[in-house]
Amino acid sequence: LCLVTNKDGVLALNPAALAVLQEVAQPVVVVAIAGPYRTGKSFLMNRLAQKRTGFPLGPTVQAETKGIWMWCLPHPCRPGVMLVLLDTEGLGDPKKGDSHNDAWIFTLALLLSSTLVYNSIGTIDQKALEHLELVTQLSELIRVRDGDKEGSNSVEREDEAEDCEFVRFFPNFVWVVRDFTLELRVGERPISEDEYLEQVLELKHGHGRKVQSYNGTRLCLRNYFPTRKCFVLPPPLGTEECGRMEELPEAALAPRFLQQAAQFCNYVLSSTWPKTLPDGRALSGRDITGGPWEDSDDGKLDGGVTVAKAIRDNRDKRNTAVAQQALCTLLHSYVEAINSGRLPCLEGAAAVMVANENAAAVAAALEAYARGMRGLPLPTEPAQLSAAHGEHLREALVVFQRRSFRDRDQEHQRRLMEQISTEYSHLQEENDAASRRHCKALLAELARALDTSLARGAYAQRGGYRAYEAERQRLLEGYRQAEGKGPKAEEVLDEFLAERRAEAEAVLKADNALSEAEKQLEDQKQQAQLLEQQQKATAERERQLEALLEDERSSYAQNLQALEAKMRAEAESAQRELDRAVEAKLREQRELLQRGFSERAALMEQELAALRQEKRNHNAQGLAATILDTVRAACDLASVVKLSKLAKSRGTAVKAAARRKTAARPSSAAQ
Numbered sequence: 001l002c003l004v005t006n007k008d009g010v011l012a013l014n015p016a017a018l019a020v021l022q023e024v025a026q027p028v029v030v031v032a033i034a035g036p037y038r039t040g041k042s043f044l045m046n047r048l049a050q051k052r053t054g055f056p057l058g059p060t061v062q063a064e065t066k067g068i069w070m071w072c073l074p075h076p077c078r079p080g081v082m083l084v085l086l087d088t089e090g091l092g093d094p095k096k097g098d099s100h101n102d103a104w105i106f107t108l109a110l111l112l113s114s115t116l117v118y119n120s121i122g123t124i125d126q127k128a129l130e131h132l133e134l135v136t137q138l139s140e141l142i143r144v145r146d147g148d149k150e151g152s153n154s155v156e157r158e159d160e161a162e163d164c165e166f167v168r169f170f171p172n173f174v175w176v177v178r179d180f181t182l183e184l185r186v187g188e189r190p191i192s193e194d195e196y197l198e199q200v201l202e203l204k205h206g207h208g209r210k211v212q213s214y215n216g217t218r219l220c221l222r223n224y225f226p227t228r229k230c231f232v233l234p235p236p237l238g239t240e241e242c243g244r245m246e247e248l249p250e251a252a253l254a255p256r257f258l259q260q261a262a263q264f265c266n267y268v269l270s271s272t273w274p275k276t277l278p279d280g281r282a283l284s285g286r287d288i289t290g291g292p293w294e295d296s297d298d299g300k301l302d303g304g305v306t307v308a309k310a311i312r313d314n315r316d317k318r319n320t321a322v323a324q325q326a327l328c329t330l331l332h333s334y335v336e337a338i339n340s341g342r343l344p345c346l347e348g349a350a351a352v353m354v355a356n357e358n359a360a361a362v363a364a365a366l367e368a369y370a371r372g373m374r375g376l377p378l379p380t381e382p383a384q385l386s387a388a389h390g391e392h393l394r395e396a397l398v399v400f401q402r403r404s405f406r407d408r409d410q411e412h413q414r415r416l417m418e419q420i421s422t423e424y425s426h427l428q429e430e431n432d433a434a435s436r437r438h439c440k441a442l443l444a445e446l447a448r449a450l451d452t453s454l455a456r457g458a459y460a461q462r463g464g465y466r467a468y469e470a471e472r473q474r475l476l477e478g479y480r481q482a483e484g485k486g487p488k489a490e491e492v493l494d495e496f497l498a499e500r501r502a503e504a505e506a507v508l509k510a511d512n513a514l515s516e517a518e519k520q521l522e523d524q525k526q527q528a529q530l531l532e533q534q535q536k537a538t539a540e541r542e543r544q545l546e547a548l549l550e551d552e553r554s555s556y557a558q559n560l561q562a563l564e565a566k567m568r569a570e571a572e573s574a575q576r577e578l579d580r581a582v583e584a585k586l587r588e589q590r591e592l593l594q595r596g597f598s599e600r601a602a603l604m605e606q607e608l609a610a611l612r613q614e615k616r617n618h619n620a621q622g623l624a625a626t627i628l629d630t631v632r633a634a635c636d637l638a639s640v641v642k643l644s645k646l647a648k649s650r651g652t653a654v655k656a657a658a659r660r661k662t663a664a665r666p667s668s669a670a671q
Helices: 014-020 041-048 098-112 126-131 135-140 155-169 193-200 210-225 238-249 254-269 285-289 307-312 331-338 346-374 382-405 411-446 447-455 466-480 489-498 501-510 516-594 598-617 620-670
Strands: 001-005 012-014 028-034 068-074 081-089 114-122 174-178 229-232
Touching: 001 014, 001 098, 012 014, 012 174, 012 331, 012 620, 014 068, 028 041, 028 098, 041 081, 041 114, 041 254, 068 098, 081 098, 081 193, 098 331, 114 254, 114 447, 126 135, 126 210, 135 210, 155 210, 155 516, 174 254, 193 229, 229 254, 331 346, 346 411, 382 411, 382 516, 411 447, 411 466, 411 489, 411 516, 447 466, 466 501, 489 501, 489 516, 501 516, 516 598
Parallel strands: 028 081, 028 114, 114 174, 174 229
Antiparallel strands: 001 012, 001 068, 068 081
């Protein structure tokens, strides 16, 4: 599929190709190939795919590949990883006549890939290096970060700083020389392919214009691609057959060519790791293409997900937030910047991608929580609701941690916890309401015989109160034995008894079979029963509020534990990437010193000092400790606010119960 079209010098993204990438949730190894047109780039990519055909091979001098073509397939060596091959439009096509457009195609391939393969014909001579002069333009075509946010540093200092950081964004570099017929030898000494490349990239001493021109491309290749490899492939077959290589059997190709091509493929497939950000986070296909979440009619997923509405309505369906093919992450950011005449900003594009992916992580985690909680029948007992909340909160945090990254200030995880807390509160309210409805319906059903007898006047006679009280006790016993009443069982019963207090007094007063002393005693029994039920209702509320406090403490502990694990992993990953960058620069510095370029090696010391300082700043344990202190403070603050609200609610409930007790006592005393 064509991923990026190039028509009349304007780059555009192909939605069909983006849709394919969007489905790739696994880490992706991205191998891109670039080089002069009609040099057999597509053939090499087909070999990497272990297919005879795939990318089109043209038999004429006309360039076949336009823009950037993509092929996604499972990685042959790494389970759970996708291999994405990018075949780019050939550089230097005379029909195109736009070297600036070449530079943008090359830049896109560079920014998207884990390994960049540069393919050329013949030897690595000055002409071959001239084709790669566009690497000298990279500092003019790319920004690591937005220069407007860098303060008052000079442009020269900004460029130097960004040159130093490019190595953390750029891929490994492999130069493949096709139709190579020379002997790999310096004098009488045989040399390897890598030594051949390093010999070609050796710098000249001096400061003149010619020396600077000679060193320019070589210096950029050395600085930007400290990890570089070379393969030389002899001619595959006769000149007259080169145009139809994919039609020929393996036996028709030169054995030496097949051997070298196999070594190239083995190296690329075994040594290329998934595409990562500078902090070491592996990217998936959806990261490269984007995956913003569309909001449902129920509300914004990114700022107030109404999962509770789905729960309240008991709608057993997934939230309608789905990954769309909107172009708003890495690839879109780069292409948009290029077409608008701006410089692609590496940190800026990554920041957009991070924000989108973290918002999607929040949505996915909320959906996981909601899906788990939807299965609970309402009303349910508070202990069961609490247990389900804890279980599905853990599931939601796992989903979030797996998908989120670079949530530096924990904005998205705090948002997730806040929204889950809100949805849990809504669900508790719905459970309370369902419990009240169920308990009232149950009491109404149990009181049907009592109400029928009252309507018939069955208790308006001598001995009527004894019969009334016996029926009422049967009602209460049946209610207490019923299961599944939910959290409002005692409170609803308290209200029921209070509402029917006047009814009981009327029946008692009308019963002439009882003496005044007996009536007073029965009235005191009723009053004691009411007070006892009020105490049960108050105790029920107390237990539930204490359970809410415990839920909040548990949520806090789970959240903090998940954050600790996530941040330590991210800090260690960033440390490894910095180690890699420092080691690459040290290796380059050693080579310069060995070749007598002490002045240039001394200049590199500034870059190394900056990397070492950043490494100290990113010390895995120190950084994690600093972040965790911040996280704990944020979590503590959020938890204190939540707990204080719950405590206040508990205090209000206790005071209300006390008022009810006080109001009830005078009636008892009067009797």
